[in-house]
Amino acid sequence: MNVKIKDVAREANVSVATVSRVLNNIPLVNDETKKRVLDAIERTGYKPNAIARSLKMQKTNTFGIMIPDISLPYYTQVVRGVEDVCNIYDYNIILCNTDSEPSKEEKYFDVFMEKQCDGILYIGKGLKQNLVNKIDSSRVPVVLGAVSDVMGRYHSVAINNEQASFDVTKYLIENGHESIAFFSDEDEASFVAQERKKGFVRALKKYNIKENPIFELKGKYSIKGGYDLMDELLTNAELPTALVALNDEMALGAIRKLEDAGYKVPDDMSVVGFNNFQISEWFKPGITTVAQPMYDIGAISARMLIKILNNSKPEEKAVTVPHELIIRDSVRSIKE
Amino acid sequence: MNVKIKDVAREANVSVATVSRVLNNIPLVNDETKKRVLDAIERTGYKPNAIARSLKMQKTNTFGIMIPDISLPYYTQVVRGVEDVCNIYDYNIILCNTDSEPSKEEKYFDVFMEKQCDGILYIGKGLKQNLVNKIDSSRVPVVLGAVSDVMGRYHSVAINNEQASFDVTKYLIENGHESIAFFSDEDEASFVAQERKKGFVRALKKYNIKENPIFELKGKYSIKGGYDLMDELLTNAELPTALVALNDEMALGAIRKLEDAGYKVPDDMSVVGFNNFQISEWFKPGITTVAQPMYDIGAISARMLIKILNNSKPEEKAVTVPHELIIRDSVRSIKE
DNA sequence: CTGAAAGCGCTTACAG
DNA sequence: CTGAAAGCGCTTACAG
Incomplete structure (x- = not known):
């Protein structure tokens, strides 16, 4: 032909x-x-013919990238960062949506191996044991993006989620809030959610504030999820003065529910989110949140993978990228 | 090994x-x-080893997908649709961001060919001549997603953009608007923008409304782009009563600028957008817009490609998927 | 029902 | 500086 x-x-x-x-x-x-x-x-x-070349060279110049759902705005920028770096070094990416389901993660891992990917970028809530086993026996280079490894065994690029959560909680406390709700992930296995929970608790402890389990709710990581959780929270006789939501979508949904129920944000309740997704700054009220450098996480992860393949071990195993507290209009000071 | x-x-x-x-x-x-x-x-x-198999079989079971920018919410759902279908039929996708730049489109096309992709899914503003030449000489199956082909030579899956634009403009006119601004794409080569412009003009003509070129502005397809364009529009002594923006981001930016300038939407100006991106329903005011079935566009495109590869020509060359006018709160009737 | 052999399109050690 | 040949890991027509 x-x-x-x-x-x-x-x-x-x-x-x-x-x-x-x-x-x-x-x-x-x-x-x-x-x-x-x-x-x-x-x-x-x-x-x-790159296929023939790959077969001979035992190298495909392609990375497999696993991501929960490419249609969520959060992940999308990470992928762009990866792709831009790959582009420079002549790599391509094969993309898979895992919906954070372990079975899909494992299935796609096998696909990546069959297609002889040179490296794998894992983006998700945290590595489950089955996947760990597969990775270890295959010996492909793996980099975790936006989540770090519990054991510290794998390369990773992420913010310090514990500290980020501590910081945003502290900000609330400094503004006089002592009764703070916490909207988290329904997925118990989420390592990121666990870390953020730790930071939240540490901040409360530091300021001698008692945790109130009634205000700690778990639900879906979406606008609708936040909306529903707030619906639930509002059934309480007494309400918190502030809310930490583990992403901006949840924060947004919570705000909309508060508004629909006749409350005002931040007058009646202060709300903070996480991730600073593209839209947050354009909302009314602008959502105070913790930004992660998504694009950089992707770009650095890709560079790491390439370095590993070139046998020049990257300087650090776990890269921590800076998070940033973005203060907008969804928090009110209630200090007298 | x-x-x-x-x-x-x-x-x-x-x-x-x-x-x-x-x-x-x-x-x-x-x-x-x-x-x-x-x-x-x-x-x-x-x-x-899929690589060895591919070499022998002359088939890689991978599609190349070209997309302007994966970090824009619009495209993201198309990709998800593609990936879900590919998953079923054991295909994988290689992803590239073109930023709608012809030079990148051509470059990536070459990459796809070197990697022996079985088919290509083009998502973008429209095929430029150089790419057309490459496609024709390579003879890979190509499907256009979210844009149709001027010449009708390629397979495509898209809404009827001309009609969609006509419909939303008509809706404005039926609500009494006779002075309507139009925010379009600065990229003159955008086939989609051209089609929507045609529909807009057809609607005006049908109702004997004179076009007002002063209200037809071109800018960036982003929130900031819409904001800036509205800034420009507001310099006019007389203002239109309504605006058609070619995507929801632009519509949103325009609304924010109006608010910042002391106007109310829809009281002082009605605004409609395009695409119904995930966030539009959660905004205040909710944005009236034209929805495209993004996920379906991706899924159908992928199925088409697979059909073509199986030598069973799909029934239609150009599939038109339905658009839908989504009425929310950003348009006010000014009929007396 | 099974095996030996050719061949997919490349790269590279080896020899000259 | 250049070529003949082996081999990357598979599949499949051909023969038995």
Whole structure:
């Protein structure tokens, strides 16, 4: 069908070996020969077959990337960061949506292995044991993005989730809030949610505030999820003065429910979110949140993977990227 | 390194041909032999090498997907639709961000060809001539998603953009608006924008309303873009009573600017958007818009590509998916 | 029902 | 500086 190296060789009156050498810029080719080959390539419109090359080289220049759901705005920027770096170094990415389901994660891991991916980027809530086993027995390089590894065994790029949660909770407390609700992930296995919970609790402890389990609710990581959780929270006789929601979608849903129920934000309740997703700044009220450098997380992860493949171990195993408290209009000071 | 078919063959005391046959479920293998092979596969932990298979079969079971920017919410759902269908039929996708730049589109097209993609899904503003040439000379199956082909030469899945634009404009007119602004794409080559412009003009004509070029502005397809365009529009002595923005981000930015300038939406100006992106329903005011079935566009595109590869030509070359006018709170009737 | 062998399109050690 | 040949890990027509 298409023209192959053999055709170019015939056209240029050289061997396939020579064509391959000019293709790969191996220096020991005579300039004149090289020119003849280049001309032949031009004339025949030859395009290398990366599959054949991969088979021989045992390297595909492709990464597998696992992501919960590409249609959620959060993850999307991470992927863009990955792709931009891959682009520079001539890698491509195969994308899979796992919905954070362990069974899909495992299935796709196998697919990545069959397709001989050179490395894998895991984005999700945390590695489950089955996946860990597969990774270990396959020995592919893996980098975790946006979540760090419990054991510290894998490379990772993430914010310090515990500290980030501590910071935003502290901000609330400094504004006089002592009764704070916490909307978390219904998925108990979420390592990120666990870390944020720890930071929340640490902040309360530090300021001698008692935790109130009634105000700690778990639900879906979505606008609707936050809306429903607030619906539930509002059934309490007494309400908290503030809320920490584990992402901006939840925060937003909570705010909408409060409004629908006749409350005002931040006048009647202060709300903070997480992640600073693209829309948060345009909302009314603007949502105070903790930003993660999503794009950078993707870009750094990709660079790490490439470094590992080049046998130059990256300096750090677990890269911590900075988080940032973004103060907007959804928190009110109630200090007298 | 890893175990290969040869190792399994030795382990099972058969030839590689036989192993390959059981791997591919070719029926003419003796049941006992088959069992022996299956056991050997189990024991050795053999995983097929898809690259080697692809080389031999001249088929990679991967699609290349070109998309302007994966970090924009609009495109993200299309990709999810594609991926879900691919998943069912054992295809994978290689993802590329083109930023709608022809040079990147061409570059990635070459990458897809080198990686021997079985088909290509193009999502963008419209095919430019250079790309068309490449596609034609390569003869890969291509499906256009969310945009149709000017010439009708390629397979495509999209809404009827002209009609959609007509419908939403008509809705405004029926609500008494006769002075309507139009925020469009700064990229003149956008086929989608051209189509929507046609529909807009057709609606005005039908109701004998004169076009007012001063109210037709072009800018960036973003919240900021809409904000800036409204800033510009507001310099006019006389203002329109309504605005058609070519996406919801623009509509949203325009609304924010209006509010910042002391106007109310829809009281002082009605605004409609396009695409119904996830957030539009949660905004205040809720944005009236035209919904496209993004997920379906992706899913149908992927199915089309698979059909083409199976030599069963899809029924239609250009599939038109339904658009839907979603009425919320950003339009006010000014009919007396 | 099974095996030996050719071949998919490349790269590269080896020899000259 | 260049070529013949082996081999990457598979599949499949051919022969038995």
